[in-house]
Amino acid sequence: xxxxxxxxxxxxxxxxxxxxxxxxxxxxxxxxxxxxxxxxxxxxxxxxxxxxxxxxxxxxxxxxxxxxxxxxxxxxxxxxxxxxxxxxxxxxxxxxxxxxxxxxxxxxxxxxxxxxxxxxxxxxxxxxxxxxxxxxxxxxxxxxxxxxxxxxxxxxxxxxxxxxxxxxxxxxxxxxxxxxxxxxxxxxxxxxxxxxxxxxxxxxxxxxxxxxxxxxxxxxxxxxxxxxxxxxxxxxxxxxxxxxxxxxxxxxxxxxxxxxxxxxxxxxxxxxxxxxxxxxxxxxxxxxxxxxxxxxxxxxxxxxxxxxx
Amino acid sequence: xxxxxxxxxxxxxxxxxxxxxxxxxxxxxxxxxxxxxxxxxxxxxxxxxxxxxxxxxxxxxxxxxxxxxxxxxxxxxxxxxxxxxxxxxxxxxxxxxxxxxxxxxxxxxxxxxxxxxxxxxxxxxxxxxxxxxxxxxxxxxxxxxxxxxxxxxxxxxxxxxxxxxxxxxxxxxxxxxxxxxxxxxxxxxxxxxxxxxxxxxxxxxxxxxxxxxxxxxxxxxxxxxxx
Numbered sequence: 001x002x003x004x005x006x007x008x009x010x011x012x013x014x015x016x017x018x019x020x021x022x023x024x025x026x027x028x029x030x031x032x033x034x035x036x037x038x039x040x041x042x043x044x045x046x047x048x049x050x051x052x053x054x055x056x057x058x059x060x061x062x063x064x065x066x067x068x069x070x071x072x073x074x075x076x077x078x079x080x081x082x083x084x085x086x087x088x089x090x091x092x093x094x095x096x097x098x099x100x101x102x103x104x105x106x107x108x109x110x111x112x113x114x115x116x117x118x119x120x121x122x123x124x125x126x127x128x129x130x131x132x133x134x135x136x137x138x139x140x141x142x143x144x145x146x147x148x149x150x151x152x153x154x155x156x157x158x159x160x161x162x163x164x165x166x167x168x169x170x171x172x173x174x175x176x177x178x179x180x181x182x183x184x185x186x187x188x189x190x191x192x193x194x195x196x197x198x199x200x201x202x203x204x205x206x207x208x209x210x211x212x213x214x215x216x217x218x219x220x221x222x223x224x225x226x227x228x229x230x231x232x233x234x235x236x237x238x239x240x241x242x243x244x245x246x247x248x249x250x251x252x253x254x255x256x257x258x259x260x261x262x263x264x265x266x267x268x269x270x271x272x273x274x275x276x277x278x279x280x281x282x283x284x285x286x287x288x289x290x291x292x293x294x295x296x297x298x299x300x301x302x303x304x305x306x307x308x309x
Numbered sequence: 310x311x312x313x314x315x316x317x318x319x320x321x322x323x324x325x326x327x328x329x330x331x332x333x334x335x336x337x338x339x340x341x342x343x344x345x346x347x348x349x350x351x352x353x354x355x356x357x358x359x360x361x362x363x364x365x366x367x368x369x370x371x372x373x374x375x376x377x378x379x380x381x382x383x384x385x386x387x388x389x390x391x392x393x394x395x396x397x398x399x400x401x402x403x404x405x406x407x408x409x410x411x412x413x414x415x416x417x418x419x420x421x422x423x424x425x426x427x428x429x430x431x432x433x434x435x436x437x438x439x440x441x442x443x444x445x446x447x448x449x450x451x452x453x454x455x456x457x458x459x460x461x462x463x464x465x466x467x468x469x470x471x472x473x474x475x476x477x478x479x480x481x482x483x484x485x486x487x488x489x490x491x492x493x494x495x496x497x498x499x500x501x502x503x504x505x506x507x508x509x510x511x512x513x514x515x516x517x518x519x520x521x522x523x524x525x526x527x528x529x530x531x532x533x534x535x536x
Contacts, residue, residue, distance in 0.1 A: 111479065124464045130513065133511065163472075166470070167474055237471075
């Protein structure tokens with residue numbers, strides 16, 4: 001075991017893993033995290049604690065991860081290269097490890113122009129691949145990026161994201177290979193709506209044998225309405241939403257019926273994705289709709305979550 | 310070359326408030342090529358300021374001059390006589406020229422007329438694109454001659470990120486103009502050169518101490534110093 005996290009144990013036990021996302025509030029109200037943690041505790045194996053998601057300032061991911069853990073939800077602490085240099089990213093991971101946080105997700109981060117402080121200086125001292133390698137070296141070689149020794153190294157389960165729908169498509173599986181070479185343990189994909197394209201990417205991933213070296217979690221976002229589907233299709237960078245999905249959502253009445261349809265689509269997709277060779281789990285990104293997660297997980301036949309020792 | 314854009318007139322007028330004797334100083338090198346601060350632009354700005362003063366009923370003395378390069382002492386010597394006649398100089402040179410003026414003419418109040426923005430090149434007539442970040446540690450040999458430091462919005466050394474779509478960056482320019490994804494360009498170039506293996510190498514963290522993170526930089530060429 002690298003970290004002994006619940007997520008790592010689930011994978012090691014050969015179980016299909018389920019993670020969700022738990023977004024911190026745009027305020028100092030820690031109870032928001034406490035409530036979401038209580039909602040998701042036992043429903044998923046672990047949850048991503050986002051780090052200034054879409055470059056919008058929020059309660060910091062380390063403290064939110066700590067609050068989640070205190071309330072029964074294993075955190076996957078996100079860390080973006082946008083807001084910290086290599087000193088801060090190493091200091092924060094030592095702090096997180098000291099608090100008992102074991103899962104870390106290494107991200108370059110959305111560009112600041114998408115957030116609420118577009119005038120901020122983007123740091124980008126490292127990129128996500130360099131960050132993965134730095135954390136792996138901290139854990140396995142017990143060294144800082146500068147080469148100095150760490151007396152007590154952080155025990156981490158290192159994750160990252162990958163977008164199978166970005167371009168150049170022919171390089172996406174190879175870029176995952178680079179992340180594997182850098183030392184990543186698990187990956188979560190960008191939200192999948194275009195399943196045929198995802199399957200094509202997975203074929204390339206399997207051809208490289210990467211599904212045996214890294215745990216691949218298929219990402220998906222339950223749609224709350226037809227408006228959201230259209231918005232994601234047209235305005236969210238890197239998103240590939242087929243027209244058929246937008247039309248299916250629009251074909252039912254707004255409000256409650258569309259929400260039900262969105263959950264239904266999510267459940268169908270989880271079942272289909274779980275059958276894809278090399279998919280080791282599912283990552284449900286219910287953006288500000290965490291309340292839908294328990295129902296979706298149960299309807300997908302993934303409840304209750306296995307206990308692993 | 311170094312490119313710059315002229316500051317808006319209102320900002321210049323606010324800077325010049327209460328100053329009635331002003332010399333507008335152009336620079337005939339980089340900022341002249343980018344049509345911002347050469348002799349011609351200095352002359353135009355001086356007349357703009359005179360017209361505005363006249364409209365406001367203020368009596369002013371506003372003239373213009375130009376140096377071949379404001380960033381070299383010997384060229385500043387050539388305009389020193391003119392500068393001495395004015396308490397205020399509005400420099401249209403890049404930040405380097407403005408500072409050289411301020412250092413050379415210590416008793417003169419030197420003000421900036423432009424915002425220096427990049428090291429760029431004219432991609433087509435009247436369009437300049439950023440091409441160099443002066444990072445002090447050039448990586449162009451590994452990236453097919455395309456700079457990821459300034460041409461990738463996130464300065465990735467191991468791109469492209471998940472925001473690359475159809476050859477474009479997820480970030481758009483200030484006027485919503487499309488930005489080519491530097492890593493899509495690098496990918497195409499290295500593939501065309503048959504250097505796929507280069508794309509698979511993990512580029513280690515960059516040494517930013519050679520850039521501005523190391524403090525103000527100084528270059529000394531001992532062999533070129535006068536004996």
